[in-house]
Amino acid sequence: MVETLRYLLRNSIDYAGLFPPAELPVSAAVPNYLKYRSGPEAWFLGRFVCPAARLAEVDSALYRMGYGDLFPVCVIGRGGQTTVDFLANTMADVVAARRSGIPVLEDFEASLPKDLLGSSDLGAVVRRVDQYLEEQELYLEIPFSDNWKVDVPKAIETIKKTGVSNAKIRTGGLVASSFPTVEQTSLFIYECAKAKLPFKATAGLHHPVRAYREETKCEMHGFLNVFVASAVAATFAPSLSVIEEIVGQQDSGAFQFVQQRLRYGTFHLNTEKIVKSRELIRGFGSCSVADPIEDLDALGHSLRRMG
Numbered sequence: 001m002v003e004t005l006r007y008l009l010r011n012s013i014d015y016a017g018l019f020p021p022a023e024l025p026v027s028a029a030v031p032n033y034l035k036y037r038s039g040p041e042a043w044f045l046g047r048f049v050c051p052a053a054r055l056a057e058v059d060s061a062l063y064r065m066g067y068g069d070l071f072p073v074c075v076i077g078r079g080g081q082t083t084v085d086f087l088a089n090t091m092a093d094v095v096a097a098r099r100s101g102i103p104v105l106e107d108f109e110a111s112l113p114k115d116l117l118g119s120s121d122l123g124a125v126v127r128r129v130d131q132y133l134e135e136q137e138l139y140l141e142i143p144f145s146d147n148w149k150v151d152v153p154k155a156i157e158t159i160k161k162t163g164v165s166n167a168k169i170r171t172g173g174l175v176a177s178s179f180p181t182v183e184q185t186s187l188f189i190y191e192c193a194k195a196k197l198p199f200k201a202t203a204g205l206h207h208p209v210r211a212y213r214e215e216t217k218c219e220m221h222g223f224l225n226v227f228v229a230s231a232v233a234a235t236f237a238p239s240l241s242v243i244e245e246i247v248g249q250q251d252s253g254a255f256q257f258v259q260q261r262l263r264y265g266t267f268h269l270n271t272e273k274i275v276k277s278r279e280l281i282r283g284f285g286s287c288s289v290a291d292p293i294e295d296l297d298a299l300g301h302s303l304r305r306m307g
Contacts, residue, residue: 004257005301007274008227009044012283013292014074014200016049020174022287026057034067036289044293046283047074047106052093055100062102073102075136077110083125086113094132108133109168109200111141117151122158130164139200141168144184153191160195166282167197171226172204176218179204182248185221186229189247190240193233193280201226202285208295209252221247223284223292224255231277232267252299
């Protein structure tokens with residue numbers, strides 16, 4: 001059980017302590033990340049998430065602490081409401097990243113403007129953004145437009161064809177209206193799996209299983225739901241309705257981690273298939289590392305004992 005869950009979640013949390021609702025100062029978020037990197041949660045941890053505009057603050061904090069080891073960072077660009085603003089902001093954010101003294105800027109992420117999703121210019125814009133970057137891996141967030149059933153599959157297909165970017169989905173926020181529906185989230189996962197387009201998720205995903213949460217006055221997605229749905233989609237290519245069932249599942253007992261296998265209904269994945277599925281879902285951003293661990297502990301999955 002322990003090993004199977006570790007294969008599913010290894011290096012999956014990109015720590016976003018600078019972002020709401022935690023919204024910690026750099027002076028607190030950076031030490032937190034370093035504490036997690038050296039603690040029993042280290043295997044669960046991915047990158048430190050930082051807005052491009054605050055990279056200099058992080059660089060200064062590391063200098064003051066005398067820290068000179070690896071500090072992998074995921075840079076968040078500002079995006080933009082229009083294509084013009086998106087490109088201008090992205091260029092400025094990439095320049096800020098290049099000026100940073102932080103040696104390991106692994107990923108660059110930004111949200112696409114909705115007006116670009118159905119546009120024939122999307123592919124050219126994606127390739128142009130990639131030309132701005134150096135060695136960072138690119139993740140572009142696909143927002144849900146009014147015509148999302150058409151725009152999301154088309155955007156995923158276009159991004160895949162460029163060969164230079166991955167995708168990203170926003171799975172929540174501070175208020176109920178920030179959360180995509182089960183149908184929207186499932187379609188995104190389904191289409192990414194079909195296109196073999198890697199993706200990340202972010203926001204509102206710090207609880208393991210989908211449930212109503214008083215903190216947002218709505219049902220929040222669960223990271224186990226999203227990861228298991230992605231693993232099943234990547235391995236078995238089931239129908240969209242199967243992915244919707246997994247994403248919407250609120251019974252934690254439906255997700256079984258036993259005898260080196262992950263079981264969900266009739267779907268059984270061994271460790272090799274689980275590892276392979278992580279080529280599709282790369283991780284998720286969370287402003288808390290403690291919340292996911294404590295919730296999993298409550299379900300009987302103690303991450304602190306995984307070492």
